[in-house]
Amino acid sequence: MLGESESTTCTVCCCTLTNKILMVVFMVLLIFAILFGNSVTLAVVFGTKHFHTPQGYLKASLAVADLAVGIFVVPLSVYAEVTLMLNGSIPEWTTRNSKNTTFHPCNFIGPMFAGCTLVSITTIFLLTVERSIAVLKPLHKESVITRKRTTILIVLSWVASFFLAVSPIMFSKEIALEYNPCSRMCNYALGATEFPSQAWNILLLFPAFDFTLLGGTMVINVISLTTIRQHSKRRKHLAETDCQSAMKPTFSDIKAAKTIGTLTVAFTASFTPIAVFVVGNVIGNEWCNFSFFAFWILTTNSCWNVIIYSVGDQKFRHRAHQLFISSQTQNAPQN
Structure with missing residues (x-):
């Protein structure tokens, strides 16, 4: 719980100087990977007219959320761990929680990571819904999925997500934020030895909300991919007429749906350990080593999206390659 010192907690990553150095190197590399990958995504989406679509806006929203993790969340962990290695003692603020400090960095970083x-x-859920409409109701895609409606949904998703992120602090005096010596991140924690039922219920909002959305996303993906499979089988046996072609999802829509399906699987795999940890934590299990791997597996997901887009979307890959070649040409020395 709160107030645990560095000396009493030795995780598998941080018990020796070598492990600490490797951990910091991993964090620094992760920052660069997150910043580079998501900057490429934003450059492709905003710099290419083809991607000025509802799907493109949603991918940009996802990239901004991932960028925030690389800009704010991970650097604080790097600062704390580098300070520990150089000074031989952890920063004073890491030994206190947000209830006992006037300004605590975790008051900002904790809700930022959760939000x-x-x-x-929520963005992956909206991407899945958008792709399912394109696959299941291709004739209604343009009228149902508009850029204005998508923009409104993106704004609502950000507002709702950050409201939920700050709700544990707003609605419970027992919950505080601390720099956890196990996870090496700012986490929600209890300020009391006993676990009040109200605080228990509030903390469980996160896995309940997340698994509800992820479960719905998986179901929608299964329906969409099943429809795509059936369409592929029919296409092998039937010669499509012009009328039939108009009623079928385009090849681009099918590829995009498969890409979003891969994105969903990757995020679900990275989020599941953290959800298991939260549930285990509220019933009294500390799981110190597991918490480190759970939180950082989730964090690494912030740099995977651009790879998934590049593998699954040929146009995205081609445009990203063009941007890279263009930057190389501009940076080349002039004769």
């Missing part, structure tokens, strides 16, 4: 995670989940 961005929730934004990612």
